[in-house]
Amino acid sequence: MHFKPSLISALLGFALVTGSAHAQLSESLRREGEDAVRRGIQWLQTKQQPGGYWSSPEWPALTAFPVWAMALSDPYRDSEAVDKGVTYILGHVQDNGGIYVEPKIEFKGGGKSNYNTAICMVALHLTGREDVRPAVLKARKFVAASQHLGGDVYHGGFGYDADTKRAYADLSNTYIAMEGMALTEDAEDFRSEGEPARIDKEAAEEFISSIQNREESNDADWVATDEANEGGFAYHPRESKAGTFEGDDGTVKFRSFGSMTYAGLLALIYADVDRSDPRIKSAVDWALQHWTLEENPGMGNQGLFYFYNVLSKALAVYGQDVLEQDDGTKINWRERLVRKLVSLQKIDDNGNGYWQNEENRFWESDPVLVTGYSLIALQVALREAE
Numbered sequence: 001m002h003f004k005p006s007l008i009s010a011l012l013g014f015a016l017v018t019g020s021a022h023a024q025l026s027e028s029l030r031r032e033g034e035d036a037v038r039r040g041i042q043w044l045q046t047k048q049q050p051g052g053y054w055s056s057p058e059w060p061a062l063t064a065f066p067v068w069a070m071a072l073s074d075p076y077r078d079s080e081a082v083d084k085g086v087t088y089i090l091g092h093v094q095d096n097g098g099i100y101v102e103p104k105i106e107f108k109g110g111g112k113s114n115y116n117t118a119i120c121m122v123a124l125h126l127t128g129r130e131d132v133r134p135a136v137l138k139a140r141k142f143v144a145a146s147q148h149l150g151g152d153v154y155h156g157g158f159g160y161d162a163d164t165k166r167a168y169a170d171l172s173n174t175y176i177a178m179e180g181m182a183l184t185e186d187a188e189d190f191r192s193e194g195e196p197a198r199i200d201k202e203a204a205e206e207f208i209s210s211i212q213n214r215e216e217s218n219d220a221d222w223v224a225t226d227e228a229n230e231g232g233f234a235y236h237p238r239e240s241k242a243g244t245f246e247g248d249d250g251t252v253k254f255r256s257f258g259s260m261t262y263a264g265l266l267a268l269i270y271a272d273v274d275r276s277d278p279r280i281k282s283a284v285d286w287a288l289q290h291w292t293l294e295e296n297p298g299m300g301n302q303g304l305f306y307f308y309n310v311l312s313k314a315l316a317v318y319g320q321d322v323l324e325q326d327d328g329t330k331i332n333w334r335e336r337l338v339r340k341l342v343s344l345q346k347i348d349d350n351g352n353g354y355w356q357n358e359e360n361r362f363w364e365s366d367p368v369l370v371t372g373y374s375l376i377a378l379q380v381a382l383r384e385a386e
Contacts, residue, residue, distance in 0.1 A: 025335055025384060033338040033382045036345050039353030040375045041070055045081045046352060047368055052088030055368045058101050060092050061116045064123035065372025071126035072379045086127060089120050090135055097138030113161045114146040115173055118180030125184045136187045140197035143177050147199050153210070153237045156203030170236040171211050175263040175310070178204060178270040205271040208264055210237050213256050214282050224253035227289070231282030232256020232298075233264035242298035257298030259307040261286055266314040275318065284318070288325050293340040301359040305373040312337055312377040321384065337381045341374050 025033075044066045048054055055062040067085040070076040093099050099120040100113040121139035124132040146162040148154050148169045157169025158177040181199055188196040209217045213229045220237065224230065224247065234240035234254040242257035265283040273280060290297040296307035315323075315333050323331045345353040355374040357364035364370050 025338065025382070029335065029338055030382060032342050033378055036342045036353060037073060037375060037378055037382070039347070039351065040345065040355070040371050040378075041073060041076050043348065043352035043354045044069070044368065044371060044375075045079070046350070048081050048084060052084035054085070055366055057088075059112070059116060060089050060099050060101065061112070061119040062366070062369060062372075063088055064116075064120040065369060065376070067123040068119070068126060069372050069375035069379070071123060071128075072376065077127060082127060086124060086129065086132060089124060090132065092120075093135050093138065097140075097142035099135070099139055111161055111163075113163060114143060114158055114177055115160050117146075118143050118177045122180050122183045125187055133187060133190050136184055137191055137197070140181065140184055140187065143180055144197040144199050146177065147204070149200065149203060154207065156200065156205070156207030157236070168236075169207060170239075171208065171233060171260050171263050171267065172235070174204065174207060175267040175270070178267050179313070182270045201271045205268065205273060208267045208271060209279060211235070211260070212264055212279060212283065213254065213286075214279060217279055221251050222254045224255065229253070229256040229286075231261075231286035232258075232290075233260040233283070235260055241302075255298055256286060258287070258290065258296045259299065259303050259310055261297075262307070262310045262314040266310060266317060269314075269317050280318075284323070288323055288331070291323075291325065291331060293336060301357060302361040303364065304357055304359065305355060305364055305370040305377075306362060308337065308341065308377045309373040312380040316380050316383075334381045334384060338378060341378045341381075345374070 044054070048066070051057060053063045054066050063085050067082055067089070070079060070082050076082065089099060092101055098113045098117045100111045100116040103111040117139050121136050121143070125136050146158055148157055148159060148162070148167065150167050152167050154167055154169035157171075157174045159168040159170065159173050178199065181197070210220065211234050212218055213224045213232050213234065215223050215225055222234075222244070233256055234242070240254035240257065241260070242255035244252045244254055247253040261283055265280060265287070268277070268280055268283070269275070293308070295301060296304045311333075321332060321334055323333060325331065341355070344355055346356060347353050354367045355370045356367040357370055359365070
C-alpha cells in the first residue's frame with residue numbers, strides 16, 4: 001500500500017484511516033480543543049509586529065508558523081493578520097526563489113535558507129491565495145535544488161543552506177523539505193512553463209534509512225540494536241542529539257529519540273515507502289515502546305513542542321487513530337494529544353492562550369514559535385478521518 005491520497009488531506013485528517021483504526025473524539029474534548037485553538041490564534045494576532053512579522057524579522061519561518069496555523073482555521077484564513085504575514089513573507093522572496101534573509105555574518109547554517117523556504121512555501125500555499133502561486137512555484141524549485149547529492153554520507157538529504165557549500169544534511173531539515181514539497185505538490189498544476197520541481201526520493205530514502213537504528217537497513221558502526229534504541233532515529237549519520245553510549249563491542253552507539261523518530265517515519269512516507277515496510281514498522285514499534293507525551297523521549301523537555309508537532313503530522317499521515325502496544329494497551333493518539341496540549345496552554349490577562357517551553361534549546365522559549373507548533377499539532381489532531 002502506497003500513500004497516494006493527497007498528503008494535505010491526510011494531514012488535515014481525511015482518507016487513509018479505515019476500520020478499527022478510526023476513533024471519534026468526544027464532543028466535550030473537541031470543544032475544549034477548538035476553544036484552545038481560538039485562544040491561541042487570538043493571542044498570536046496580538047503579537048504580530050507592525051511590519052507583519054512575528055518574533056524576528058530575520059527569520060521568515062517564525063512568521064510562517066503563525067500563518068500556517070491560521071490558514072488551517074476557516075475563520076482566520078482570510079484575516080488581516082494572515083494578509084500582513086503573507087505580505088511580509090513575499091517581501092523576502094529572493095531572486096533564486098528562496099524565502100529567507102541574507103545573514104549579516106557567515107556561520108555554518110548560513111541564512112537557514114532551505115529551512116525558511118520550505119516552511120514559508122507551505123504557509124503561503126495553505127492560504128489558497130492565487131497571488132502567492134508564483135512564489136510557491138519558485139520556492140519549490142529552490143528547495144528541490146537544495147537536496148544534497150554529493151555522493152557522501154549526507155547524499156540524498158537536506159541541510160540548512162546549500163549556499164554554504166559544505167557537505168551537510170540532517171533528518172530535521174530533510175523531513176521539513178520533503179514535507180514542504182509534498183504539501184505544495186498540487187501547485188505544479190499551475191506551472192505554465194518549464195519542468196516541475198521534483199526531488200530524488202530514492203536518494204532521500206537512502207539517506208533517511210542511514211539514520212535509523214536498524215542493522216537490517218543500516219550498516220553503520222553506530223547502529224544500536226538494543227531494545228531501548230532499535231527502530232528509532234538519530235539526527236544525522238554522524239550525530240544523535242540524544243547522545244551516545246558504548247556498545248558491547250566497544251563501539252560508540254547513537255541513542256534514538258522521539259522527535260527524530262517521528263520525523264523519520266514521516267520522511268519515509270513522503271519518500272513513498274510502503275506502510276508495511278520493515279523500516280516504517282520498526283519506527284512505529286519504537287514509538288509505541290516509548291510512548292509518552294510527558295517529554296520528548298530521549299530528550300526530556302528539549303524540543304518538546306517540536307515533538308508534539310511532528311508526532312501529530314506523522315501519525316495523521318501514517319493513518320491510524322488507535323495504536324496498540326505489545327501488552328494490548330490501545331492509544332488513541334488524537335485524544336491524548338488534544339488533552340495534553342489543552343492542559344499545557346497558558347492563559348494571559350486578556351483570556352488569550354499561548355504555549356511556551358521553559359527549556360530554551362531549539363528556540364522553544366519563544367512563545368510564538370511554540371504556539372505555532374502547538375496550534376498546527378492541535379488542529380491536525382482535531383481533524384479526525386472521515
